[in-house]
Amino acid sequence: MPEDDRIPLVDLAAAHAEVADEVREGWARVVDSTGFLKGPEVDAFEREFARFCGVRACVGAGNGTDALELALRALDLPAGGGVVCPANTFVATVEAVVRAGLRPVLVDVDDECLLMDPEAVRAALEEDPGVAAVLPVHLNGQLAPMGPLLELAQAHGLPVVEDAAQAQGARQEGRAAGSWGRAAATSFYPGKNLGAYGDAGAVLTGDEAVERAVRMMGDHGSRQKYVHERFGFNSRLDALQAVVLRAKLRRLPAWNAARRAAAARYDALLRGAEGIRPPSTLPGNEHVWHLYAVRVERRDEVLTALHAAGIGAGVHYPVPVHRQPAFAGPSTARGRYPVTERAAGELLTLPLFPQITEAQQLRVAEALGKAVMI
Numbered sequence: 001m002p003e004d005d006r007i008p009l010v011d012l013a014a015a016h017a018e019v020a021d022e023v024r025e026g027w028a029r030v031v032d033s034t035g036f037l038k039g040p041e042v043d044a045f046e047r048e049f050a051r052f053c054g055v056r057a058c059v060g061a062g063n064g065t066d067a068l069e070l071a072l073r074a075l076d077l078p079a080g081g082g083v084v085c086p087a088n089t090f091v092a093t094v095e096a097v098v099r100a101g102l103r104p105v106l107v108d109v110d111d112e113c114l115l116m117d118p119e120a121v122r123a124a125l126e127e128d129p130g131v132a133a134v135l136p137v138h139l140n141g142q143l144a145p146m147g148p149l150l151e152l153a154q155a156h157g158l159p160v161v162e163d164a165a166q167a168q169g170a171r172q173e174g175r176a177a178g179s180w181g182r183a184a185a186t187s188f189y190p191g192k193n194l195g196a197y198g199d200a201g202a203v204l205t206g207d208e209a210v211e212r213a214v215r216m217m218g219d220h221g222s223r224q225k226y227v228h229e230r231f232g233f234n235s236r237l238d239a240l241q242a243v244v245l246r247a248k249l250r251r252l253p254a255w256n257a258a259r260r261a262a263a264a265r266y267d268a269l270l271r272g273a274e275g276i277r278p279p280s281t282l283p284g285n286e287h288v289w290h291l292y293a294v295r296v297e298r299r300d301e302v303l304t305a306l307h308a309a310g311i312g313a314g315v316h317y318p319v320p321v322h323r324q325p326a327f328a329g330p331s332t333a334r335g336r337y338p339v340t341e342r343a344a345g346e347l348l349t350l351p352l353f354p355q356i357t358e359a360q361q362l363r364v365a366e367a368l369g370k371a372v373m374i
Ligand SMILES: *Cc1c(COP(=O)(O)O)cnc(C)c1O
Pocket: 063, 064, 065, 066, 089, 090, 092, 093, 137, 163, 165, 166, 186, 187, 188, 189, 199, 200, 201
């Protein structure tokens, strides 16, 4: 297979080509100024991204996992308090909870959209009086059902923190990901819809006290040099990343629209295909298709066949959090999260990025159709 015929899972080079000039100019400005941390590029990006999400404040962080930890720490929850998280998520969601000195309380997801299931949350809240917060994950580019989740959290007097790492620009009932909870965290990992050229993340919040706490904690607990008001650590967005993120943010609405068009093309190509279950969108959601994941039987064989055909399909995620050795424990016993476990064996992520062509998608669909028939 010649290199050019391969279809990657994501094509970061194609995205870079669109912003290359702006990034070069911006980076030259930063290097000339030697203002590598903080400064005008970071301030401007924080303002622009907050406006984009319809939230009062955005505070940059070193990465998405730190951002989630900072958001949780800023709420000053009781040590060891439970945080309800979906079992079907990237491991970072749960890492941040543990690092913040809190206790993950995993719940299963719904079988249709694989998002946090409000009924499972209700059961967890009734069962566990030590729950201190609810942490929905906007998986694959669409929001978890925020209406029912906020209602449940409010009824128990609990704050909601959103993991919006996979949903930059996604909306539900017209309201953006990151604008629903007391705070939200997002990641600008290079492969995310809004990706930096290295690690970066941010906290979004409408709450001034949370903003102040996050800003301080991510900068050694300090507002004024050498005065450390509270315990903190070092997790800051740097100016070189802010340049990239500003250039890409300007394209994000168009890129998300291109992702939506590509997802619709896959939907049409796969409609009625035997043995392939396409992804579902929750009513009311404007999806931004961070990942387009179908479900198939004998997934690993299908994946091997696609790779042999030069198609960079992936799996998100092959082993759920509760089955990872790092998180083994009584609450993570096999069989407790049947939807998540079953999906982990069936999920298959197809190549999708704003610049993917119809011809590429046709090839993916044909190869997939063949692979599931073997
Ligand atoms: C990417 C991601 C994170 C963590 O982001 P990093 O920037 O890699 O630390 C957290 N949660 C979810 C759901 C993610 O996809």
